Amino acid sequence: MTVLADPRVVAIRIHPVKDEPGVELASAVVEIDGLAGDRRKKAAVHLVGLPEAATTRANLVIDIPTDRLAELVGRTVTVGSATLAITRTAGNCAGVYADVRTPGTITIDDRFDLVD
Numbered sequence: 001m002t003v004l005a006d007p008r009v010v011a012i013r014i015h016p017v018k019d020e021p022g023v024e025l026a027s028a029v030v031e032i033d034g035l036a037g038d039r040r041k042k043a044a045v046h047l048v049g050l051p052e053a054a055t056t057r058a059n060l061v062i063d064i065p066t067d068r069l070a071e072l073v074g075r076t077v078t079v080g081s082a083t084l085a086i087t088r089t090a091g092n093c094a095g096v097y098a099d100v101r102t103p104g105t106i107t108i109d110d111r112f113d114l115v116d
Helices: 066-070
Strands: 009-014 023-025 027-031 045-050 060-065 076-079 082-089 096-102 104-107 112-114
Touching (some): 009 104, 045 066, 045 082
Parallel strands (some): 045 060
Antiparallel strands (some): 009 060, 027 104, 045 096, 082 096
16 A cells, blocks of 8 residues: 555535535534534545545545545544544545544644554
């Protein structure tokens, strides 16, 4: 598995109301069940890479290709002060889903690091 050096958060979004546009944030509080203010969906957090970011409703956009994120299923990452467990691919849309292991805060330009 190859992950690009020094990946970072390039966008943070919440989707408070179904079928309405998402809200771009500079930072977000990550609670055990997802980003504060986000309506709950299939998973606590939805991550996507580039260039698919424009075509998804993902919460976090990381500056690596989405297929590289898919290689991380089963792994744990830190993003800002939060720890996420990448649990599965997102199925019929791009990206991966993650559970929150440690709540925290995520900000644009935070590093995306493997824990294990």
